[in-house]
Amino acid sequence: MTVTDHDEQGIQTLCLRLGQRVRRKRAARAMTMKQLAAESDISLPYLSRVEKGDGNVSISVLQRLARALNVSMDSLLSDQDEYGVDYALIVELLKRQTPDSLREIRSHLVETLGQGKTHCTGAPHRIALIGLRGAGKSSTGPLLSHALGIPFVELNALVAERAGMPLSEFFSIYGQSGFRRLERDCLEQVIAHYPQVIIATGGGIVAEPATYELLLHSFFVCWLHATPEVHFQRVMKQHDARIATPALRDEAMANILASLEARCKLYALAHAQVDTTHLTAEQVAKQMLIQLQRTR
Numbered sequence: 001m002t003v004t005d006h007d008e009q010g011i012q013t014l015c016l017r018l019g020q021r022v023r024r025k026r027a028a029r030a031m032t033m034k035q036l037a038a039e040s041d042i043s044l045p046y047l048s049r050v051e052k053g054d055g056n057v058s059i060s061v062l063q064r065l066a067r068a069l070n071v072s073m074d075s076l077l078s079d080q081d082e083y084g085v086d087y088a089l090i091v092e093l094l095k096r097q098t099p100d101s102l103r104e105i106r107s108h109l110v111e112t113l114g115q116g117k118t119h120c121t122g123a124p125h126r127i128a129l130i131g132l133r134g135a136g137k138s139s140t141g142p143l144l145s146h147a148l149g150i151p152f153v154e155l156n157a158l159v160a161e162r163a164g165m166p167l168s169e170f171f172s173i174y175g176q177s178g179f180r181r182l183e184r185d186c187l188e189q190v191i192a193h194y195p196q197v198i199i200a201t202g203g204g205i206v207a208e209p210a211t212y213e214l215l216l217h218s219f220f221v222c223w224l225h226a227t228p229e230v231h232f233q234r235v236m237k238q239h240d241a242r243i244a245t246p247a248l249r250d251e252a253m254a255n256i257l258a259s260l261e262a263r264c265k266l267y268a269l270a271h272a273q274v275d276t277t278h279l280t281a282e283q284v285a286k287q288m289l290i291q292l293q294r295t296r
Helices: 003-028 033-040 044-052 059-069 073-077 085-095 099-112 137-148 155-163 167-193 203-207 209-218 228-236 246-267 281-294
Strands: 126-130 152-154 197-200 220-225 272-275
Touching (some): 003 033, 003 044, 003 073, 033 059, 059 073, 126 203, 137 152, 155 197, 167 197, 167 209, 203 209, 203 246, 220 246, 220 281, 228 246, 272 281
Parallel strands (some): 126 197, 126 220, 152 197, 220 272
């Protein structure tokens, strides 16, 4: 199956699920198809195709259907109905909470469900370093590995090994979604094979909720970070061809700023963090060891 075939199959599946959700929500509200068509200003034949999974639904149509059904657009696209009514009610309850309350609720759930044992009791057996490129993950990891006597693994290197090709080539063929699926598989492989390990992750792993939750559950996670300028200077020292010209360097700096802004709150969920701006790799490792001692 080609990538195009895979995409087409995915779109067909999405359309079928969308149709099922529209039909289910319409039935739950005791609306006839004719009533929904009238209230959403969508023709009856087109609505019939949508419910059968045959309609190529635009954002505009999706918005009108959601408004007529008095539901959010994302509820027509997400899988929340498949998890039952309790899940849907919990989601609505959480939507009404403040950011501080959500943080407390999450901590309580982790403790109640017994998912905090990896990093809350005793010395952590698995350690994950997260952060943008240039944070110091690859230089700090081997030093921690030597000090603690446990293996060090670069998650991206493991992904490339599993893929059998450079990551740049893998991205060009399978895209971001293909990479994230393989990244998750490799993380699960590390957890299964290494009772004690230090890993350095790619910077974007925090943007994948399911993978990041697994990381937080299974590792003591430390966020290494620096100022945007220092991140950029460190990347420059790696002589990356992708930032070989002034224009590319400007773009790289803009990407660093945008990534930090978008991921900052996600990175901050880590169990510990170290500002590496003015520190050598040895000093970062020393600070990490001190933080690890505090978890004992």
